Amino acid sequence: xxxxREFITxxxxxxxxxxxxxxxxxxxxxRRIGVLTPLxxxxxxxxxxxxxxxxxxxxxxxxxxxNVRIEARWSxxxxxxxxxxxxxxxxxxxxxxxxVGTMGAGVILEATRSVPVVLVIVPDPVxxxxxxxxxxxxxxxxxxxxxxxxxxxxWLELLKQIAPTVTRAAVLRDATVxxxxxxxxxxxxxxxxxxxxxxxxxxxRDPVEIENxxxxxxxAPNGGLIMTPSALSGLHRDLIISLAARYKLPATYHxxxxxxxxxxxxxxxxxxxxxxxxAGYIDRILKGExxxxxxxxxxxxxxxxxxxxxxxxxxxxVPDTLLARADEVIE
Numbered sequence: 001x002x003x004x005r006e007f008i009t010x011x012x013x014x015x016x017x018x019x020x021x022x023x024x025x026x027x028x029x030x031r032r033i034g035v036l037t038p039l040x041x042x043x044x045x046x047x048x049x050x051x052x053x054x055x056x057x058x059x060x061x062x063x064x065x066x067n068v069r070i071e072a073r074w075s076x077x078x079x080x081x082x083x084x085x086x087x088x089x090x091x092x093x094x095x096x097x098x099x100v101g102t103m104g105a106g107v108i109l110e111a112t113r114s115v116p117v118v119l120v121i122v123p124d125p126v127x128x129x130x131x132x133x134x135x136x137x138x139x140x141x142x143x144x145x146x147x148x149x150x151x152x153x154x155w156l157e158l159l160k161q162i163a164p165t166v167t168r169a170a171v172l173r174d175a176t177v178x179x180x181x182x183x184x185x186x187x188x189x190x191x192x193x194x195x196x197x198x199x200x201x202x203x204x205r206d207p208v209e210i211e212n213x214x215x216x217x218x219x220a221p222n223g224g225l226i227m228t229p230s231a232l233s234g235l236h237r238d239l240i241i242s243l244a245a246r247y248k249l250p251a252t253y254h255x256x257x258x259x260x261x262x263x264x265x266x267x268x269x270x271x272x273x274x275x276x277x278x279a280g281y282i283d284r285i286l287k288g289e290x291x292x293x294x295x296x297x298x299x300x301x302x303x304x305x306x307x308x309x310x311x312x313x314x315x316x317x318v319p320d321t322l323l324a325r326a327d328e329v330i331e
Contacts, residue, residue: 056279119143123179174230
């Protein structure tokens, strides 16, 4: 028979144990994911990529408002706004941050070396100092590089194939980032063998200055354009496509959305895939893995997209050999 003292002791022990059991039965805490994007929130590419990212997370069991909260910041290509947004995200103490592009990655990693960071659409994470190596990132960042620099030569070769009369090419780039310098160096190294003289046009935030630079280049004949990746190229995508059409300049681009929006031809990785893969890395980090142990991955497939309507407007006949290689032909 249990005495009064023993009964009270047992009751007290049960009462102490109950809160622990109740806590154990409660769902896990709401995790927080930061997202830093250099494009405006209403940019069609940014909206499509963000939607794919959210859907990929959902398929992995992470649902907005249920077990995860997404803190997204959009910067419209402005370095000052990007830096401010990075500081805001880090101050929220998120579990992980998705950083888009070289600009986004750079400011986030200036703001924190402790919060896990997953990078996407970053051309040169090693050269930019974001990770120690692709195989062993070694710090708080990992992710998915945009492409390997050798790809840059393909844009010049592709321009010559689709427009054989081109002997001059303006390379539109952001010279303030590592990729803008590295990509132009690769293009320049093969220019003589292709028979094209190349010169850079440094992208600026002012659309009028971009238009003036392209118009000045177009005054001489047999010109073409090569659009290289950066936050500024994404921001001014439609302007550059329209300038290429206005001045009858054959142009190559680095991503499908440019060809879909009216650009002549694109060759590069599928950026939507990078967002899907990034969701997978974030899932693994939220479950306990460390960025330092997750290798940075390069694309395994590049897509060739040709816009026949734009080719016709430029008076170009796309070679059958090129059409046969295309992953997509837009008519």
